[in-house]
Amino acid sequence: MSGPDQLPPPSDQDWTFPKPKKTRKRPLPPKLPQRTGPLKSPQEIETEYLQIKQDWSTSPCCISLRKLIASNGRNLSPVNKAICLGLGTFDPHDDSWETKRRTYRQYIAFVAMVEELEKFTTNKIECIFQEPLFTEPEKQFLTTKGHRVVDHPVACQSITDDSLLYGVHLYRELYQEALDTNLPAIFVGTDWDTWDELMLQEPALMRGVKSMHERYEKFQFPDDGLTFSSTAIYWRPRGAKIGEGAGEEDDEDKHADAKPELELTGKLEAVVIS
Ligand SMILES: C[S@@+](CC[C@H](N)C(=O)[O-])C[C@H]1O[C@@H](n2cnc3c(N)ncnc32)[C@H](O)[C@@H]1O
Secondary structure (H helix, E strand, O other), X not given: OOOOOOOOOHHHOOOXXXXXXXXXXXXXXXXXXXXXXXXXXXXXXXXXXXXXXXXXXXXXXXXXXXXXXXXXXXXXXXXXXXXXXXXXXXXOOOOOHHHHHHHHHHHHHHHHHHHHHHOOOOOOOEEXXXXXXXXXXXXXXXXXXXXXXXXXXXXXXXXXXXXXXXOOOOOHHHHHHHOOOEOOOEEEEEOHHHHHHHXXXXXXXXXXXXXXXXXXXXXXXXXXXXXXXOEEEEEOEOOOOOOEOOOOOOHHHHHHOOOOHHHHHHHHHHHHOO
């Protein structure tokens, strides 16, 4: 994956899934770039993780995030399961610090959220990860921490109305698939305002995010200037009516297919990771 400041033009991107809508239930796995060194071992990943955690868990961003969850957890819906999609890799092919730092920080923030949310439930919150880039040692690193790592589409299909769905800077197709059946208690992902700006011609797309934007409490995800641009936390009020997912496409959706998806995906990528 390119660094956030050097994104290639949309036609050269690794992460586009230009499929006809009816057959795009399973996005293509990303094309893996040429690796320049051996895979990191789970112990090496753990060592880097501990280094980054030591600095970043006391950062204003992480502290604000914990406070935000702690101060709203009583009034907003509880969570029993946490699903993390598209975290990125802890071991990029070029060992880019910028890329892996983002992945580590997003992981640390996810765990911090889960720890705070666990204070409002009696059960331990199960954490499920889905990321096609994960190598076997990365999977081992996560499973050693007690998490579950699954292949597409298991995590997308595991989302229930008492889940936290955490997916920072994902592609539209993946958000749509994940939000298709159930809307989670908490959604962390690209905010509706960003989609709205990009999809003036296609108002029927991203209806799950739009519905949460209208009905949930919204918070800006605390950012450190690198890791969570255009990211919001949508959190359903406790006792509020549970919404269904975006569901089947309607006529407006079908009409929206006329617009080339690559163009939209490229525009979004340029906006959210900048
Ligand atoms: C734009 S990158 C964002 C990565 C990271 N969250 C960040 O902010 O840098 C999108 C990520 O989604 C992942 N992805 C693609 N298809 C996926 C799938 N079916 N399930 C989960 N993740 C997927 C890609 O491998 C990639 O790491």
